[in-house]
Amino acid sequence: MTEERKMEEQLQAVIDVVKPLDEAAMSKARERMDILTKPQESLGRMEDLAVQLSGINGDFFPCNSKKRVVVMAADHGITEEGISAYPSEVTAQMVANFTGGGAAINVLGRQGDVEVEVVDVGVKIDTNLPGVRRVRIKAGTENFRRRPAMSRSEALQAIIAGIECAEQAGEAGIKVLATGEMGIGNTTASSAVMAALTGYETSLVVGRGTGLDDDRLRHKQEVVTGALEMHKPDSADPLGVLSLVGGLEIAALAGLILGAAKLRIPVIIDGFISSTAALSAVKLCSNARYYLVPSHLSAESGHALLMDYLDLKPYINMGMRLGEGTGAVLAMYLLEAAARITLEMATFEDANVSNKEEDSISSDQQGGRP
Amino acid sequence: MTEERKMEEQLQAVIDVVKPLDEAAMSKARERMDILTKPQESLGRMEDLAVQLSGINGDFFPCNSKKRVVVMAADHGITEEGISAYPSEVTAQMVANFTGGGAAINVLGRQGDVEVEVVDVGVKIDTNLPGVRRVRIKAGTENFRRRPAMSRSEALQAIIAGIECAEQAGEAGIKVLATGEMGIGNTTASSAVMAALTGYETSLVVGRGTGLDDDRLRHKQEVVTGALEMHKPDSADPLGVLSLVGGLEIAALAGLILGAAKLRIPVIIDGFISSTAALSAVKLCSNARYYLVPSHLSAESGHALLMDYLDLKPYINMGMRLGEGTGAVLAMYLLEAAARITLEMATFEDANVSNKEEDSISSDQQGGRP
Numbered sequence: 001m002t003e004e005r006k007m008e009e010q011l012q013a014v015i016d017v018v019k020p021l022d023e024a025a026m027s028k029a030r031e032r033m034d035i036l037t038k039p040q041e042s043l044g045r046m047e048d049l050a051v052q053l054s055g056i057n058g059d060f061f062p063c064n065s066k067k068r069v070v071v072m073a074a075d076h077g078i079t080e081e082g083i084s085a086y087p088s089e090v091t092a093q094m095v096a097n098f099t100g101g102g103a104a105i106n107v108l109g110r111q112g113d114v115e116v117e118v119v120d121v122g123v124k125i126d127t128n129l130p131g132v133r134r135v136r137i138k139a140g141t142e143n144f145r146r147r148p149a150m151s152r153s154e155a156l157q158a159i160i161a162g163i164e165c166a167e168q169a170g171e172a173g174i175k176v177l178a179t180g181e182m183g184i185g186n187t188t189a190s191s192a193v194m195a196a197l198t199g200y201e202t203s204l205v206v207g208r209g210t211g212l213d214d215d216r217l218r219h220k221q222e223v224v225t226g227a228l229e230m231h232k233p234d235s236a237d238p239l240g241v242l243s244l245v246g247g248l249e250i251a252a253l254a255g256l257i258l259g260a261a262k263l264r265i266p267v268i269i270d271g272f273i274s275s276t277a278a279l280s281a282v283k284l285c286s287n288a289r290y291y292l293v294p295s296h297l298s299a300e301s302g303h304a305l306l307m308d309y310l311d312l313k314p315y316i317n318m319g320m321r322l323g324e325g326t327g328a329v330l331a332m333y334l335l336e337a338a339a340r341i342t343l344e345m346a347t348f349e350d351a352n353v354s355n356k357e358e359d360s361i362s363s364d365q366q367g368g369r370p
Numbered sequence: 371m372t373e374e375r376k377m378e379e380q381l382q383a384v385i386d387v388v389k390p391l392d393e394a395a396m397s398k399a400r401e402r403m404d405i406l407t408k409p410q411e412s413l414g415r416m417e418d419l420a421v422q423l424s425g426i427n428g429d430f431f432p433c434n435s436k437k438r439v440v441v442m443a444a445d446h447g448i449t450e451e452g453i454s455a456y457p458s459e460v461t462a463q464m465v466a467n468f469t470g471g472g473a474a475i476n477v478l479g480r481q482g483d484v485e486v487e488v489v490d491v492g493v494k495i496d497t498n499l500p501g502v503r504r505v506r507i508k509a510g511t512e513n514f515r516r517r518p519a520m521s522r523s524e525a526l527q528a529i530i531a532g533i534e535c536a537e538q539a540g541e542a543g544i545k546v547l548a549t550g551e552m553g554i555g556n557t558t559a560s561s562a563v564m565a566a567l568t569g570y571e572t573s574l575v576v577g578r579g580t581g582l583d584d585d586r587l588r589h590k591q592e593v594v595t596g597a598l599e600m601h602k603p604d605s606a607d608p609l610g611v612l613s614l615v616g617g618l619e620i621a622a623l624a625g626l627i628l629g630a631a632k633l634r635i636p637v638i639i640d641g642f643i644s645s646t647a648a649l650s651a652v653k654l655c656s657n658a659r660y661y662l663v664p665s666h667l668s669a670e671s672g673h674a675l676l677m678d679y680l681d682l683k684p685y686i687n688m689g690m691r692l693g694e695g696t697g698a699v700l701a702m703y704l705l706e707a708a709a710r711i712t713l714e715m716a717t718f719e720d721a722n723v724s725n726k727e728e729d730s731i732s733s734d735q736q737g738g739r740p
């Protein structure tokens with residue numbers, strides 16, 4: 001109990017230190033956007049992203065920053081209820097695949113020069129593989145249709161493990177973080193967390209996950225509805241929600257996001273599970289919202305609704321629903337583009353380009369162009 | 371006249387040689403997608419893109435291909451009607467900016483290791499700058515509110531210049547092309563071409579371009595409506611449409627697309643102006659459609675409608691409306707990702723991952739995983 005109290009204080013200390021963005025740096029970035037050689041605001045939300053990044057960083061965001069995606073892996077007792085098209089063992093198998101470099105996230109990480117850190121926060125089978133960071137809080141959650149997924153203390157441990165991952169990334173010079181996850185059954189836990197924290201109907205937040213047919217989708221909805229009726233989670237208590245119906249990787253990602261916000265590191269949110277973690281983080285600490293960068297719109301049905309709820313507008317729409325951080329790592333390229341545009345584009349003055357109808361320059365002046 | 375006849379035959383020879391995609395290569399790519407370590411179809415439209423690329427290439431598309439964006443620049447006599455927020459001189463100034471490396475397309479090209487080729491197909495002021503390819507067909511189009519933008523012969527010249535750009539790219543080992551453009555006034559010409567080729571109402575296809583207020587938007591609509599009433603372009607004659615109300619850069623990009631299709635090179639389409647060129651190319655040669663890869667959804671109002679018309683679904687939505695090929699160059703990263711996923715991801719068998727519930731492997735077999 002004193003251990004739990006200590007962890008609560010540790011979490012609160014992080015929450016207390018997360019500040020809104022630097023308004024002066026944002027104004028400076030916005031002013032710069034307006035003097036670059038392009039029609040005003042013609043780069044749309046890439047300009048908004050550049051401004052956000054400057055507000056996070058306290059100055060223009062640097063190019064070629066070191067980037068890392070943290071893939072939190074854990075298992076889910078709820079798979080006993082037959083809510084996934086894949087067996088639980090696949091979580092451990094995919095962790096092994098990550099270490100072998102053969103998964104989608106490895107391929108996209110190599111493409112983007114993004115480090116892939118794999119963290120076992122509670123995979124059922126202890127793979128104990130080199131290259132996997134082991135913070136095994138328990139060997140998968142309990143079946144939350146029958147009992148709480150985990151204790152409050154375990155949920156706290158997972159959040160703090162996530163915060164520590166962010167801190168270690170900061171120490172390693174990482175300037176951009178992304179959320180990734182692997183856990184058979186985790187769309188079910190995410191749906192339950194989203195319903196509990198937003199109050200949305202189960203039918204709106206439960207989707208097909210890795211590929212359920214209509215009958216099994218209906219069953220999955222019943223499982224989530226039943227669990228919520230049993231536990232009656234309190235929407236004002238995000239830690240309680242995570243412990244009752246959440247997942248170890250979801251809690252750990254919420255911690256990663258809080259840690260990133262504390263360190264003023266932008267954190268790119270992947271698909272549905274990652275976004276549920278982001279929702280949990282924002283419910284714990286509303287200022288964390290400022291540090292979130294959306295990536296793609298997942299094909300998982302609750303994701304669009306969750307993005308709207310968080311007031312995030314995804315940049316990429318490829319109908320992906322793989323998780324692992326794949327969408328987030330693709331969006332790192334867009335983040336890098338926003339940073340480079342800010343730093344590298346010529347201004348109207350530098351390039352001798354007329355920036356509005358009134359100051360059209362004469363052919364004489366044209367001749368003077370370098 | 372014999373010169374025009376010769377060009378018509380040259381164009382027809384390209385059109386005749388554009389073939390549909392390689393079905394066998396597409397089946398092979400689709401089969402591969404289904405054995406990679408991910409839930410079936412979970413990479414969504416990235417899988418469709420990988421299949422399309424294989425169909426274009428006749429085999430899996432190679433990684434790290436040489437990429438080029440071709441920025442066609444030209445001026446528009448229609449600017450006399452006061453339809454743009456910027457003066458015509460800006461076209462030449464931006465061409466100079468491209469050669470200096472300070473424009474958005476230069477920044478994004480450097481980021482993605484994409485060559486930026488700038489082609490003057492009819493800028494009013496002859497900049498004659500090193501690094502600009504000069505195929506000056508005329509010093510900007512005529513004011514098409516008063517008379518045809520150009521002759522059929524000039525439109526043909528522009529198309530053939532575009533085809534030649536594709537051919538030279540092919541000779542230089544370019545495997546991916548993208549369309550870019552610069553031309554003050556070219557959203558007006560594009561709107562007129564789109565309306566003429568699709569039959570859509572002017573109010574649906576005319577947008578704010580570089581940033582018109584409501585009054586000037588209304589004026590722009592009147593200019594386009596008046597021009598279409600005067601010229602009565604025949605929707606079945608795309609060359610006629612281009613010559614009456616088009617632009618030199620639009621015609622040249624249509625040619626680039628046809629040339630790319632002939633050479634079986636995928637061509638990424640940028641925003642509204644590029645998409646109008648794609649529409650023109652498809653109207654000239656329906657098989658060219660197979661070689662088009664969408665990029666982003668422009669904030670220019672007619673673009674969403676045009677994408678629907680072409681049955682293309684943009685991958686990126688950042689509210690950009692800059693042109694130059696900026697959205698297309700960003701999408702090159704997604705194209706590269708699709709190619710890498712196809713070639714580099716592990717299969718279920720390679721990675722010893724269970725690919726469906728039925729063949730869950732035992733912990734014994736787990737032990738045998740490499």
